[in-house]
Amino acid sequence: MVPHLTTALTGPLLELERRFLAASPQIEHWLRGQWLEHTPPFYSSVDLRNSGFKLAPVDTNLFPGGFNNLNPAFLPLCVQAAMSAIEKFCPDARSLLLIPENHTRNQFYLQNVAQIAAILKQTGLNVRIGTLLPEIDKPTTIDLANGQQLLLEPLIRTPYRLGLDGFDPCAILLNNDLSAGIPPILQGLNEQVVLPPVHAGWAVRRKSNHFAAYDQVANDFAKAIGIDPWRINPAFSVCRSINFHERQGEECLAANVAAVLDLVKEKYREYDIDETPYVVVKADAGTYGMGVMTVRDADEVIALNRKQRNKMSVVKEGLEVSEVLIQEGVHSFETVKDAVAEPVIYMIDRYVVGGFYRVHTGRGKDENLNAPGMHFEPLAFETGCNLPDYRCGNPDSAPNRFYAYGVVGRLACLAAAIELERTAPETDED
Amino acid sequence: MVPHLTTALTGPLLELERRFLAASPQIEHWLRGQWLEHTPPFYSSVDLRNSGFKLAPVDTNLFPGGFNNLNPAFLPLCVQAAMSAIEKFCPDARSLLLIPENHTRNQFYLQNVAQIAAILKQTGLNVRIGTLLPEIDKPTTIDLANGQQLLLEPLIRTPYRLGLDGFDPCAILLNNDLSAGIPPILQGLNEQVVLPPVHAGWAVRRKSNHFAAYDQVANDFAKAIGIDPWRINPAFSVCRSINFHERQGEECLAANVAAVLDLVKEKYREYDIDETPYVVVKADAGTYGMGVMTVRDADEVIALNRKQRNKMSVVKEGLEVSEVLIQEGVHSFETVKDAVAEPVIYMIDRYVVGGFYRVHTGRGKDENLNAPGMHFEPLAFETGCNLPDYRCGNPDSAPNRFYAYGVVGRLACLAAAIELERTAPETDED
Numbered sequence: 001m002v003p004h005l006t007t008a009l010t011g012p013l014l015e016l017e018r019r020f021l022a023a024s025p026q027i028e029h030w031l032r033g034q035w036l037e038h039t040p041p042f043y044s045s046v047d048l049r050n051s052g053f054k055l056a057p058v059d060t061n062l063f064p065g066g067f068n069n070l071n072p073a074f075l076p077l078c079v080q081a082a083m084s085a086i087e088k089f090c091p092d093a094r095s096l097l098l099i100p101e102n103h104t105r106n107q108f109y110l111q112n113v114a115q116i117a118a119i120l121k122q123t124g125l126n127v128r129i130g131t132l133l134p135e136i137d138k139p140t141t142i143d144l145a146n147g148q149q150l151l152l153e154p155l156i157r158t159p160y161r162l163g164l165d166g167f168d169p170c171a172i173l174l175n176n177d178l179s180a181g182i183p184p185i186l187q188g189l190n191e192q193v194v195l196p197p198v199h200a201g202w203a204v205r206r207k208s209n210h211f212a213a214y215d216q217v218a219n220d221f222a223k224a225i226g227i228d229p230w231r232i233n234p235a236f237s238v239c240r241s242i243n244f245h246e247r248q249g250e251e252c253l254a255a256n257v258a259a260v261l262d263l264v265k266e267k268y269r270e271y272d273i274d275e276t277p278y279v280v281v282k283a284d285a286g287t288y289g290m291g292v293m294t295v296r297d298a299d300e301v302i303a304l305n306r307k308q309r310n311k312m313s314v315v316k317e318g319l320e321v322s323e324v325l326i327q328e329g330v331h332s333f334e335t336v337k338d339a340v341a342e343p344v345i346y347m348i349d350r351y352v353v354g355g356f357y358r359v360h361t362g363r364g365k366d367e368n369l370n371a372p373g374m375h376f377e378p379l380a381f382e383t384g385c386n387l388p389d390y391r392c393g394n395p396d397s398a399p400n401r402f403y404a405y406g407v408v409g410r411l412a413c414l415a416a417a418i419e420l421e422r423t424a425p426e427t428d429e430d
Numbered sequence: 431m432v433p434h435l436t437t438a439l440t441g442p443l444l445e446l447e448r449r450f451l452a453a454s455p456q457i458e459h460w461l462r463g464q465w466l467e468h469t470p471p472f473y474s475s476v477d478l479r480n481s482g483f484k485l486a487p488v489d490t491n492l493f494p495g496g497f498n499n500l501n502p503a504f505l506p507l508c509v510q511a512a513m514s515a516i517e518k519f520c521p522d523a524r525s526l527l528l529i530p531e532n533h534t535r536n537q538f539y540l541q542n543v544a545q546i547a548a549i550l551k552q553t554g555l556n557v558r559i560g561t562l563l564p565e566i567d568k569p570t571t572i573d574l575a576n577g578q579q580l581l582l583e584p585l586i587r588t589p590y591r592l593g594l595d596g597f598d599p600c601a602i603l604l605n606n607d608l609s610a611g612i613p614p615i616l617q618g619l620n621e622q623v624v625l626p627p628v629h630a631g632w633a634v635r636r637k638s639n640h641f642a643a644y645d646q647v648a649n650d651f652a653k654a655i656g657i658d659p660w661r662i663n664p665a666f667s668v669c670r671s672i673n674f675h676e677r678q679g680e681e682c683l684a685a686n687v688a689a690v691l692d693l694v695k696e697k698y699r700e701y702d703i704d705e706t707p708y709v710v711v712k713a714d715a716g717t718y719g720m721g722v723m724t725v726r727d728a729d730e731v732i733a734l735n736r737k738q739r740n741k742m743s744v745v746k747e748g749l750e751v752s753e754v755l756i757q758e759g760v761h762s763f764e765t766v767k768d769a770v771a772e773p774v775i776y777m778i779d780r781y782v783v784g785g786f787y788r789v790h791t792g793r794g795k796d797e798n799l800n801a802p803g804m805h806f807e808p809l810a811f812e813t814g815c816n817l818p819d820y821r822c823g824n825p826d827s828a829p830n831r832f833y834a835y836g837v838v839g840r841l842a843c844l845a846a847a848i849e850l851e852r853t854a855p856e857t858d859e860d
Contacts, residue, residue: 028554033522080781
């Protein structure tokens with residue numbers, strides 16, 4: 001069940017993957033050293049794009065929502081990684097409160113919540129699910145399409161602690177990205193471990209902070225194994241004080257789009273790549289593929305029509321977009337049954353626990369595949385991504401490609417660790 | 431492919447397993463606390479016996495030799511656990527020297543060595559295999575029955591380090607139980623990490639030290655979850671200064687056999703168990719099922735004939751037996767296709783990574799199944815042993831039984847950790 005991959009420009013990627021495989025002792029040694037200095041987030045998922053000449057992360061999610069899409073055979077891997085994470089973050093925990101997104105009708109998402117709860121239960125924690133939805137004022141059972149049930153319970157806040165009726169957890173795991181801000185009920189919980197910390201939510205988080213940290217990670221890593229960091233790192237820039245409705249900040253946007261495109265064109269010349277460079281303009285805070293636009297020329301952002309401006313101006317929870325990331329577009333030359341595919345890597349703690357392909361039958365190789373209403377076809381990887389196949393040694397074989405994915409996914413996870421350190425609020429202890 | 435299990439006395443075991451399942455939050459919490467205080471050995475395997483009324487370890491191996499028997503589906507679990515172990519013991523390692531037993535013709539054992547090397551390579555280490563065999567004086571390739579090859583190389587010792595030609599490893603992993611003593615070539619290696627430490631070898635190790643540590647672990651654990659520790663702990667005693675050839679120490683042996691049998695009889699009465707108690711007399715140092723005897727009455731050890739005395743007097747590498755363990759026998763009521771079976775649990779670091787059944791078609795429920803020349807039929811567990819199945823909740827279902835096995839296996843692993851602490855030689859730093 002490994003999906004068949006076709007990569008148009010196999011040459012350079014093969015070379016990159018071969019480099020990763022040959023350097024795996026240095027890579028793993030380097031990563032071990034990094035994890036001694038930086039604590040990875042409890043869990044994460046990373047969207048990768050594989051253009052053949054480049055393999056890079058384009059988005060790192062700290063509240064991953066697709067655990068239901070992983071290959072069930074890798075459940076033990078998830079449980080083992082979660083045991084390791086719990087040992088580190090809250091060895092003393094016996095009970096854990098899981099707080100999901102406020103989707104009660106999205107069956108796929110609810111199955112993800114059920115899967116996270118199942119993984120955590122199997123580490124030996126008492127797990128219950130509390131909801132931020134005010135309309136759920138008593139324990140409510142939701143039937144899942146796969147025959148399971150999910151019990152959502154109303155949260156109960158005391159001055160210093162958060163729990164449920166008859167349930168006072170040691171740890172709280174967020175699967176809610178806090179796009180609407182940090183709700184008061186989650187503030188000031190100094191007695192309980194909150195994972196990831198609330199500043200990992202989109203109320204505080206900025207993609208530009210993440211990719212600034214990734215810049216550093218990619219540079220250090222590339223130096224350690226002797227590659228051009230651009231091969232794993234999408235160029236980016238950022239514009240603040242944008243108002244799409246009022247057409248404020250267009251010049252900043254156009255100038256930064258031009259700058260990133262110039263940089264990419266230079267690299268395409270250097271590597272003799274015969275493709276049209278493009279950038280992706282996206283909200284610096286936010287998720288779900290909302291507020292995303294593909295641009296091939298700086299002039300395009302000057303002449304946005306009303307519909308385009310409306311589309312760019314709000315993201316999830318109706319938040320206004322005023323800061324945008326201008327990110328080098330990475331073509332996706334991977335296809336599954338002729339449809340463009342991008343790999344998504346799942347991690348718990350510092351361990352890759354699986355992944356899947358996001359497949360879009362109606363989109364091109366330079367388009368955002370994470371779009372509302374998309375036809376989304378997850379294809380679970382057959383391997384855990386931690387198993388380079390040294391015996392066959394062929395980087396084109398799926399286990400080896402997955403090893404490369406696992407390496408770049410972990411680099412993004414490391415960048416998230418550094419990002420969270422840098423953006424942590426000062427505490428009273430400091 | 432889960433082997434069908436028949437357990438004659440399902441009642442009490444079901445009750446024990448149900449207790450384990452219900453208490454899994456306490457169990458995992460308790461274990462997490464223990465691992466903060468005690469460092470598990472790099473790897474281990476534990477022979478369990480499951481009598482229905484009792485589930486107990488009878489032997490803990492710190493140089494496990496059956497990785498080839500594990501379900502290949504759990505290779506990623508082994509790799510992840512090994513990554514965790516390497517992070518802890520030797521985060522700075524890039525290369526590792528594996529030193530196996532001196533068997534060059536045992537195809538099963540050689541496949542185990544190849545499997546250990548494969549796991550470690552997949553954590554990103556450079557792995558090479560050095561042999562203690564003096565006749566291998568140049569790199570020698572051995573063909574394995576499964577089509578793979580193993581390269582054995584002669585060890586090269588410098589004043590302070592051990593390596594191979596052109597290979598100076600940071601870490602040394604022993605898969606050799608040092609029954610013949612600690613060879614000079616392995617002594618005084620203060621600059622390199624040796625895993626497990628040489629005092630884990632049978633030159634120093636004693637089963638009685640292990641089971642004394644297990645006594646403490648079983649008592650603490652039983653108290654934590656509210657069970658009678660005897661349900662997971664085989665009673666034992668020890669005799670030193672035995673000489674089977676010269677019939678020295680027979681009285682000590684008879685007295686201790688009687689004492690253990692009396693204790694077991696008392697317990698059988700308490701639990702209304704209608705079976706004949708027995709003890710297993712085995713060499714306190716040693717392995718491979720040599721020097722093992724089943725005894726149902728203290729008188730039996732007085733009247734040993736020459737053949738029996740010869741059998742008991744030597745173990746692997748021709749070592750004389752002078753110290754014996756008298757261990758409560760635990761009937762095995764598990765059968766696979768009508769043959770008596772005992773589960774063997776494999777661990778890397780503190781993680782259960784799989785297991786298999788040792789099956790013997792020619793032996794009874796109260797006999798040692800680890801006997802030379804036995805018909806040995808490993809049956810890989812289908813699960814990783816870390817996944818209690820809460821949905822079905824039936825302790826008789828294989829995943830739940832495997833959870834119980836995984837718990838008792840980890841208790842034995844914890845006992846090994848404490849045993850190694852207690853028996854560690856004093857170092858200059860102390």
